Amino acid sequence: MTETIVNFILFSMLVITAFAIVRQDRLFTVVMLASVFSLLTAMLFIALDAVDVAFTEAAVGAGISTVLMLGTIALTARGAKPASRPNTLPLLVVLVTGAGLVYGTLDMPNFGDPEAPSNVHLSPHYLTNSIEEIDVPNVVTSILASYRGFDTLGETAVVFAAGIGVLMILSGLRHRRRKDEEEEEDA
Amino acid sequence: MKEHHLILRVVTKSLVGTIILFAFYVQFHGDFSPGGGFQAGVIMAVAFILYGIVFGLHEVQRVLPAWVVHKLVALGVLVYAGTGIWNMFLGYEFLHYGSFTPDHMSHGQHSGILYVEAGVGITVTGVMVAIYYAFAGRTPRLGNDDW
Structure with missing residues (x-):
């Protein structure tokens, strides 16, 4: 229950941040909001127990990317140019692509489904044998660096x-x- | 050159060491806790980038010259691939870390993971710092009002 509420709040904040980014003209604000977006994503990864990924997201997405984007702004321009052409075609492309992606997820197994292909034999093998074979407590490390x-x-x-x-x-x-x-x- | 505020400079100086220490912790403690070469590399790079932002590109390049960074970028990949080739010289498959200690395979895995994570960390640090140098080297200095 608590996890559902936390996830709901985090996802809502993600959507709000995304809309705030779209509506901004000042690129400095956009970069800062993108950093906020990365931090929220990192928190979502923590809620999913993927601490290694959350760590990377916080360090790379919220940290380095922000610095590099600020560097890019300093080299180019501070503000976005107003759109000269109507936004209908880009909007259509985005909607169609989004619909395609959502359609693609319909075939994917549900989150945490024990019958999902990766949960049937691969994950159990790593989880049960990695201590014996690799002897490294953090399974993520043994998968990433060895398997x-x-x-x-x-x-x-x-x-x-x-x-x-x-x-x-x-x-x-x-x-x-x-x-x-x-x-x-x-x- | 215009200097940043005193508090910024003092805080940065005290933070840089801690950040580097934390990078090493993440690097070598990745077997037991979240983290590993990728994260440690980024954190290590952040220490130098922070120093560069506050004290200027010239100052940080006295500590870590650009040519060293460019060598690091390639060195990490060489360390990683070299570990694999070393395994082949020991008579096993590419990246078969058990070959380091054939009597006790999981010990070899420990050393193998240590080497390849070190390779990853070196390359990631190198790439991040190199990209920062490349950006900062072309950036005209901005006043606070330009943003």
Whole structure:
């Protein structure tokens, strides 16, 4: 009962935050609200007992993303441009995509369904055997780093590739040498 | 250069050490509590980013130069993949951590997880700090009224 109320409040606040973001023109406010949105999501993850994910969401979503978005604002513009064309087509696309996603969830097993495919043999195996096989109390760590070590290697490679990509875009390889020279002259 | 408020600077200086300590706790205590390389990497990066925001890019780059950060980005992936290749040299499959201590497989798992988590942490720290440097390096300094 308590959990239902907590979930209800958190989801309502998420929706309110989302509408507040849509209605804002000042990007600084938008970034701050997005940070609030991430924190609320992190609290939802805690309510779902997914503390590791909540930790990541709070650190990355509410922390680093906010800083990087503020950096982007500082490089570009402080306010959103008013829409020059009518919003009908984008609204239609959003509605159709949203309907498609909701339709897709209809086939998914209910939350916490013991008959769900992942709960039938995979999760029980991890939960019963991980102490014996890996001997690490936090099952999330043993799944992430050992059972699914290949996945995590791929994730690390993705972080690596994303970082390199952002660096290459931001440093603007073609102009860098000229810019460095200018800075040296300034200094 | 315009300096931030005294309270901000003092609080930041006292916080940075604690944040780094907490990052190491999250990194090495990930076996027992929530957290691991990804979270620890981000927290570690936050310490440097906070320092950079308050004291300026130049100051933080005296502590952690950009070229070191760029090496860290690649080093983490190398540590992770290197662990797997080391396992292969020991005669087992790629990323089969049990090969570190064949007599007691779960001990090897402990060391393996420690190494790959360290790799993840190094790469995530590197990427986050590198992206911050890239943004901040191009950012014109803003006054409080510009927002």
